[in-house]
Amino acid sequence: MTQRRPSLLARIPLALSTFWRIICNGEFAQGVLRLRQGVAPERAEPAAQPAALLQEAGPAAALQLLGLLQRDGRFIDFIQEDVAAFSDADIGAAARVVHEGCRKVMREHFTLDPVRGEAEGARVTLEQGFDAASVRLTGNVVGDPPFQGTLTHKGWIATQTRLPKLAVGHNVNILAPAEVEL
Amino acid sequence: MSEARYALGVDLGTTNCALSYVDLDAGEAEAGRQQTLPVAQLTGPGAVEERSLLPSFLYLPHPDEMASDDLVLPWGAQPEFVVGELARERGAQTPIRLVSSAKSWLCHAGVDRRAAILPQEAPEEVPRCSPLNASIRYLEHLRDAWNHNHPDAPLGEQELTITIPASFDPAARELTAEAARTAGYQRVTVLEEPQAALYSWIQASEGAWREQVQVGDVILVVDVGGGTTDLSLIAVIESDGKLELHRIAVGDHILLGGDNMDLALAHVVAGKLAAQGTQLDPWQIRALTHGCRSAQELLLMESDRDTVPIVVPSRGSRLIGGSIRTELTRQEVTATLVEGFFPHVEAGARPQSRARTGLTQLGLPYAQDAAISRHLAAFLTRQIGATEDLTGIPTAPPNASFLHPTAVLFNGGVFKSALLAERIMDILNGWLTAEAAAAARRLEGADLDLAVARGAAYYGYVRRGGGVRIRGGTAQAYYVGVESALPAVPGIAPPVQALCVAPFGMEEGSAAELPPQEFGLVVGEPVRFRFFGSSVRRQDEVGTRLDQWAAEELQELGEIELTLPAEGRTPGEIVPVKLRAAVSEAGTLRLEAIPRQGAERWQVEFDVRS
Numbered sequence: 001m002t003q004r005r006p007s008l009l010a011r012i013p014l015a016l017s018t019f020w021r022i023i024c025n026g027e028f029a030q031g032v033l034r035l036r037q038g039v040a041p042e043r044a045e046p047a048a049q050p051a052a053l054l055q056e057a058g059p060a061a062a063l064q065l066l067g068l069l070q071r072d073g074r075f076i077d078f079i080q081e082d083v084a085a086f087s088d089a090d091i092g093a094a095a096r097v098v099h100e101g102c103r104k105v106m107r108e109h110f111t112l113d114p115v116r117g118e119a120e121g122a123r124v125t126l127e128q129g130f131d132a133a134s135v136r137l138t139g140n141v142v143g144d145p146p147f148q149g150t151l152t153h154k155g156w157i158a159t160q161t162r163l164p165k166l167a168v169g170h171n172v173n174i175l176a177p178a179e180v181e182l
Numbered sequence: 183m184s185e186a187r188y189a190l191g192v193d194l195g196t197t198n199c200a201l202s203y204v205d206l207d208a209g210e211a212e213a214g215r216q217q218t219l220p221v222a223q224l225t226g227p228g229a230v231e232e233r234s235l236l237p238s239f240l241y242l243p244h245p246d247e248m249a250s251d252d253l254v255l256p257w258g259a260q261p262e263f264v265v266g267e268l269a270r271e272r273g274a275q276t277p278i279r280l281v282s283s284a285k286s287w288l289c290h291a292g293v294d295r296r297a298a299i300l301p302q303e304a305p306e307e308v309p310r311c312s313p314l315n316a317s318i319r320y321l322e323h324l325r326d327a328w329n330h331n332h333p334d335a336p337l338g339e340q341e342l343t344i345t346i347p348a349s350f351d352p353a354a355r356e357l358t359a360e361a362a363r364t365a366g367y368q369r370v371t372v373l374e375e376p377q378a379a380l381y382s383w384i385q386a387s388e389g390a391w392r393e394q395v396q397v398g399d400v401i402l403v404v405d406v407g408g409g410t411t412d413l414s415l416i417a418v419i420e421s422d423g424k425l426e427l428h429r430i431a432v433g434d435h436i437l438l439g440g441d442n443m444d445l446a447l448a449h450v451v452a453g454k455l456a457a458q459g460t461q462l463d464p465w466q467i468r469a470l471t472h473g474c475r476s477a478q479e480l481l482l483m484e485s486d487r488d489t490v491p492i493v494v495p496s497r498g499s500r501l502i503g504g505s506i507r508t509e510l511t512r513q514e515v516t517a518t519l520v521e522g523f524f525p526h527v528e529a530g531a532r533p534q535s536r537a538r539t540g541l542t543q544l545g546l547p548y549a550q551d552a553a554i555s556r557h558l559a560a561f562l563t564r565q566i567g568a569t570e571d572l573t574g575i576p577t578a579p580p581n582a583s584f585l586h587p588t589a590v591l592f593n594g595g596v597f598k599s600a601l602l603a604e605r606i607m608d609i610l611n612g613w614l615t616a617e618a619a620a621a622a623r624r625l626e627g628a629d630l631d632l633a634v635a636r637g638a639a640y641y642g643y644v645r646r647g648g649g650v651r652i653r654g655g656t657a658q659a660y661y662v663g664v665e666s667a668l669p670a671v672p673g674i675a676p677p678v679q680a681l682c683v684a685p686f687g688m689e690e691g692s693a694a695e696l697p698p699q700e701f702g703l704v705v706g707e708p709v710r711f712r713f714f715g716s717s718v719r720r721q722d723e724v725g726t727r728l729d730q731w732a733a734e735e736l737q738e739l740g741e742i743e744l745t746l747p748a749e750g751r752t753p754g755e756i757v758p759v760k761l762r763a764a765v766s767e768a769g770t771l772r773l774e775a776i777p778r779q780g781a782e783r784w785q786v787e788f789d790v791r792s
Binding site: 064067071074077078080081083086089090091093094096097098100108162164165166167168169170179 | 222225226227228229230231232251252254256476491493495497499500501502503505507
């Protein structure tokens with residue numbers, strides 16, 4: 001990085017503050033001395049940080065999905081409403097709108113498959129080296145693989161994701177615009 | 183121009199467009215592996231998604247309605263209008279800025295199709311667009327989507343087929359071809375939709391179609407799209423030991439389709455709600471129409487359900503308190519759709535027409551009778567003689583009152599409800615049984631949504647000699663109106679004779695002979711002719727004059743116009759000319775005026791300002 005040389009007017013306060021700092025701060029005085037002797041000042045090396053193991057998911061895709069669920073399935077309207085005051089019949093009617101719309105969003109934007117093809121309740125064997133991310137062990141988890149167990153939930157995996165492309169600068173924080181009829 | 187790599191089929195529909203394609207380098211087996219172009223389009227402001235269908239809607243937003251950044255498309259275009267899904271959605275809420283059904287307007291001879299007349303109900307300040315221009319914009323969107331996906335094979339260099347209703351008149355055909363040329367489609371052929379559906383069926387059968395139809399079969403294609411009902415008859419004959427397909431007849435232009443059915447059902451349910459004291463606003467009616475469509479499909483597909491609940495969501499954010507719950511019953515669907523659009527009628531039934539009101543009709547000429555079965559009865563009766571000229575088709579029994587089809591192919595999303603297709607089969611077979619004829623069978627295995635686009639792409643392959651081709655040529659004979667040379671009688675318009683200029687069944691790339699009659703045209707002055715078409719007079723030759731005809735035989739089409747330029751002639755001079763018809767390679771009709779001397783040719787305009 002190159003810096004412009006300070007002007008004369010800027011150099012006067014610099015000289016005065018440096019004078020006082022040399023008097024008050026021994027470490028600073030040593031640095032100035034080294035500079036005058038033509039030796040590059042020692043830089044404090046930043047302590048080596050451990051490589052980042054955690055990452056923050058960007059909010060854009062999450063907000064976009066919320067927007068889609070609201071647009072087609074009125075998802076936010078439904079969740080934000082207090083259901084306590086309504087009868088099951090009223091909630092059920094609204095749930096149909098939400099279910100149909102959200103289902104459409106899921107079908108259009110994701111391809112979902114079960115993680116395990118077996119029927120739930122079937123006996124399954126997990127061989128050595130199975131993927132712990134896609135199969136969660138519960139209950140009596142002891143011993144070494146192969147593990148024998150019962151499939152309690154077949155799991156879901158998104159094999160494809162097709163979210164809409166967004167225009168640069170599009171404000172994803174607006175999940176649903178206010179509507180004003182003229 | 184380099185060699186085409188793909189054959190592209192474009193279904194330019196009333197409510198949806200689709201583009202399908204085949205690789206021309208592939209063999210016949212691979213040609214079956216056709217693909218549909220995923221069409222990138224705006225699905226929300228600033229959001230672009232790929233869909234297999236491009237809704238045929240054009241929205242003209244207010245300058246303050248959407249930021250220009252929100253209209254950007256993947257290929258960098260930033261038009262001031264919206265095409266596709268977002269246009270449909272926005273337009274439903276702001277109809278005064280929406281152009282829809284441009285295709286139906288393109289075939290409306292009563293309006294100037296090049297004039298900016300749409301949206302019809304738009305207030306002054308909304309920019310308007312012509313039916314032709316709207317079509318051009320859909321085609322341009324498809325072109326850009328293709329080019330974006332296939333940078334190595336530009337659309338202008340590919341073999342293109344655009345589908346049109348079989349009932350399109352010469353003007354609408356030419357306008358469609360013109361829209362395609364303007365949009366940069368260079369090698370364009372137009373193909374009738376029912377034919378495209380049959381091509382798609384042939385292709386999907388992977389050669390097995392030869393076992394499913396035999397020589398002597400007459401296939402009825404019933405194509406009910408979003409906005410139009412299109413009927414065609416295709417005969418199977420033998421020539422040089424091979425099966426040949428001949429399209430022998432097409433029906434009238436009937437503006438009646440699936441959209442009418444959705445709307446009819448929504449109004450039944452809205453009426454039921456109104457009786458309970460709940461009035462719906464237009465926004466809610468639209469939501470209801472949408473709900474009715476899915477409910478109706480469920481009811482018509484699953485025979486064990488008697489009711490399907492429908493919820494009209496609230497418009498505000500209070501979803502649970504504000505939604506209206508109702509239901510659609512099987513009985514309502516049956517009464518409205520099955521009995522309303524497909525009633526059991528006699529083979530002798532005719533569509534009912536109400537007397538038009540005195541005011542000039544400015545909107546689209548929608549079918550006055552919603553009963554598709556009556557339109558079908560009228561079509562088959564009118565076409566009773568359609569197979570007379572073909573060898574190999576068994577002659578109709580003497581008691582036959584209508585043409586007997588032996589097989590039926592359905593097309594259009596309406597027939598996803600299997601019950602409706604079954605109903606048509608029932609009605610048709612009822613008519614056949616009454617005349618002691620064998621029942622017609624149903625040809626299965628067509629993709630109801632994409633068959634037209636697929637068939638069109640396959641046709642591009644067939645045109646290169648890759649498969650069986652449906653022959654047929656023009657489905658009408660064309661006539662110009664000539665005033666009879668009779669002494670003038672005050673108060674009585676001179677009777678009009680119809681002079682045949684183009685016989686039935688002209689093939690692509692052929693020209694008719696020169697008629698013996700000459701017309702005297704005044705140089706520099708536009709001359710208009712009345713123009714007629716007949717879908718039944720198969721024997722008329724060029725030069726045939728008709729003094730009178732039954733109303734069913736000849737239909738008056740829009741007027742046609744010819745202007746002789748004044749160059750090299752004296753304005754006011756009378757030049758004797760003959761009219762000659764030709765069908766271009768693209769499949770559109772051309773009429774040109776040829777003077778007695780000289781090599782000049784003047785094109786007759788089909789699309790005349792009304």
